[in-house]
Amino acid sequence: MFDKEYSFRGSHAAKVIKMTASFDQKNNKIFARNFDVYLFAPIVGFMYGRDAPLDRENNEKTDIFPDILIREKNDLMFNYRLIMLLDKEYEPDFDERINKAFRYYGSPKAQPDEERYDSYVRGGVDVLYEKIMEGAKNSDDYLKNLFDFMEEFDERYNSNVSTDSILNLCNLARS
Amino acid sequence: MLLRNLRLTNFRQFKGDQPISFSTNPDRNVTIIMGENGSGKTTLAQAFTWCLYGDTDFEDKSMLSKAVAQNMLPNEEANVRVDLDLVHNGMEYTIIREQRYSKDSSGSLRRPSQTIFKITYKGSDGQREFVPDLETDLRMKEILPRELSKYFFFNGERIEKMSKEIRRGKSKEFAEAVKSLLGLSAFTAALDHLKSRSSSSVIRSYDNSYNAGSDARIAQYTKEIDDFDDEIEAITRRLAEIENEEAIAQDKCDELEEKISKFKDSEVLTKERERLRNKLNGLISSKASSTTALLRSFNKNAQQYFAKKMMKDALQRLSEADKLDKGIPDIHERTIKFLIDRGFCICGNKIVFNNEAYKELMKVLDYIPPQSLGSLIGQFVRDCELKSKGGSSLFEEVSEQYRVIRDFETDYAEVEKNIKLVEQRLVNMENVGELQKDLINYESRLKGLKTERDNLNKEHGSYENKKKYKVADRKELTLKDETNRKIEVYKAYAQYMYDVLFDDYTQKEAETRNQLQETVNGIFKHIYNGGLSLSLDENYNVNIIVNDFEGYNSDVETSTAQRISVIFAFIAGVIKMARDSQNDENEMLVSEPYPLVMDAPLSAFDKTRIQTVCDTLPKVAEQVIIFIKDTDGELAETYMGQQVGARYLFEKKNEFETYLVTR
Known part of the structure; x- marks a missing residue:
C-alpha cells in the first residue's frame, strides 16, 4: 500500500473528477489534485462513520501515480495509523489495534486492514461530494458549501480540541 | 411678392393633387391653416422651400408620398410636384418643382431623379411663357434671394438660431439683401455702374481707354494699379471672411465657456466615478485572491x-x-x-x-x-x-x-x-476636459485670426498708398496728352457724379436704417413690453439694449420670449418698411411687398403676447400665412378674426395621408 498506483473507480472516480475540476474562470478547484482528495477523504470517512464498497458499476477511473504516493507516504501512513488505532468497531482489542497500526502494515496479515482503510477513503469521497458539491450551481455556492462544511465540523468536533491539549498529551505519552 | 396658390402633388403626406389658395385681399390678408401635431404643418411650410430652392430640413429626403409609394407596382413611376403661383413686381409667376420616382423590377424604390425646376410667367399678351432654363436660378434670386427666404418662411422651432443670426455676424450679402428689400437697390446699381471693379463700369472703362501711345508708362501704371486693386480686393474679401470666422469662433468660445461653468461638477464626478470603478475592480480582485487563498489553505x-x-x-x-x-x-x-x-x-x-x-x-x-x-x-x-x-x-x-x-x-x-x-x-453633462480642449483650440484660432487681420490691414494700407502714388504718377503723364486729358476730365465728371450719388445714398441709407430701427423698435415695444430696445448697426445687426432707467430687469422674462420678439420685430419691421417705401414718391426707392409664412410661430408665447403679435403682424405684412396647432389657432383666430380671409384644416387620415380642407 502507498507505494503503487492508486485508482478511484466508478461513482467515486466521477465524484473525484468533479471535485478536482475548475469551477470558475480563474481555474479554481476545490481540491487541487486527486492526491489531495486521497489524503483527506479517509479522515472524513472515519469521522462521519462512512465507508463504501468498491464501485465497479462502470469503467470510470482516475489515478494517482506512485511517485507522489511514495513521496507523501509519511502523511498517508499517519492516516492509516490513526484509523487503525481508533477503529473500535473493526477491532475491539486495543493491543491488536496497535499491532494493526504499527506492526502488520506491509505484511499479508494487513490485507483486510488495508481494505478497511480504502473503504473509509471511498466513504469520505461520498461525504465530501454531498457536503461540497451537491446543490451548488456556481462558484459562490461551492465556496459557501465548503465553508459551511468546515464550520459544521468545527462546531461538532474541533471546538473542544485545542492544539495545546494535543501537545500536552504528546508530552504525557513520552513520559 | 404675394402668394396666390399652392398645389401639392404626392408631396409627403399630401397624397394626390391638393390645392390651397391664400388670401390676397388687402383687408383680409391672413390665411390660417390649423392642424394637430404631426398632421403636416411643417411639411406644408417645407413645401415652399422645396419648391423655391429644392431643399428641405427633412432628414428623410424622399418627398414622395409613402401612401403612393406603397401602391406603386414594379417598374411604375410617380411624380412629386409643387406649383406655387405668386405675383412679383406686377408679374404673375408660377414656380414649379417636380421630381420623378420609380420602382425597379423587384418593387423597391430607385433613387429619385434630379428635380426639374421651371418658372413660367404671364406675358403682356396674356400668354404663359417659360423663363429659359438657364435663367431660372437667376430669376428666383430676383424674386426672393435664398438668404432672405428664411425670414419670410419662418419656422418657430428654429427661432433660436435665427435670432443669433439676426443679432450678430451677418454677412455682407445679408446687409445687401436687406438694403434691396428696403428699396435701396436702385442706388447701389447706379453706384456700381459708375464705379465698380467690373471693367464695364464707367470709371474703369475710362481707365482702360487712355491713349498709351503718348507714353508707354501709362499702360504699365494702369496695369500696376489694376494689380493693386486686385490685391486690395483680395484682402478686403479675406477680411470679411475673417470677420465671419471670428464671429463663429467667438460664438463657440462663449458657448463652451457657458458649458464649462455649467458642467464644472462633472470633473469632480468623473473622478469620483473613476475612484469607485477602481474600488469595484479592487473588490473583484480581492474576492479572487481570497478564493485562491482559501482553497490553498484548505488543500x-x-x-x-x-x-x-x-x-x-x-x-x-x-x-x-x-x-x-x-x-x-x-x-x-x-x-x-x-x-x-x-x-x-x-x-x-x-x-x-x-x-x-x-x-x-x-x-x-x-x-x-x-x-x-x-x-x-x-x-x-x-x-x-x-x-x-x-x-x-x-x-x-x-x-x-x-x-x-x-x-x-x-x-x-x-x-x-x-x-x-x-x-x-x-447624464447630460459633457466632459469638461474635452470642452476645455475645444475652448483652447477656438481661442487660439481667434488669436490667429486677429494676427492675420492686423497683418492684412497693414498690407491693405500699404497697397492703398502705392496705388495712390501710381494714380498720381499716371495722372501726371496723361495730362501731357490731349486725348488723355479729355478722358481725365470725363473721369472727373463721373467721379463727381459718383460722389454726389454716394452722398445721397449714404444719407438715404442712414435715414432708411434709422427709420427701420424706429420701426423695429416700435414693433418690438409693442410685442415685448419690457425695458429693452433694439439698435441696428451699419451691417443691419440687431443689438439689444437694456434701458436700465425704466427699472426692468431683463431676466424677468424668459430669454426665449425675448429672442422671438426680436425676430418678429425685425422681420415685421423690414416688411413694413418694404411695404411703406412702395408709396414713396422718390423713384430711386422701389420695393416689393412680401408675405410672412410662419410655421408654429406662437408656441413660445403666452396669451397676452399672442394677442399683441396677432394684432401687429397683419398690419405690417401685406400677407400673412400661419400654420398653427388647434389651441394656438383658436386664440389667433379670436385675435385676428377680422383679418382672416381664408381658413384651412389639416385632416389627418393616417400617418401617411393628410388632406387639406376648407373650413
Missing part, C-alpha cells in the same frame, strides 16, 4: 485540521496504555540483521558472532521493531505534535477569507449603487 491543511480529534483520541489511548519505551528511532530488526551479516557496524567496529559488539546489538533487538513498538509509536507522537501545530489555524484563516468573499456581494452592490448615482448626475 494544504485540511487533513491535519480534520484529524485533530482523532489525534487527541489516539494519544489519549496510547498514553493510558504506556506503550512507549526507549527504542532507537527508525531502527528495525532488519537493520541490525543487515549489520551483523555485513560484519562491521556503522561506527566501523567489527561484528563477529559473540564478540562485544554482537552482544550489544542483540540487546538492542528487544527495544526495536518488530519486538518493540516504542520507537514507531514515538515517531507517531512526534507526527501528532507537528500536524496539530500545522492545522491549528486553518479554520480562522478560512473564516477570514470567506468573510471577504461573502461580503463581496454587498460591498459590490453598494459601490455599484454609488456609481449609478454618480452616473445619473453625469
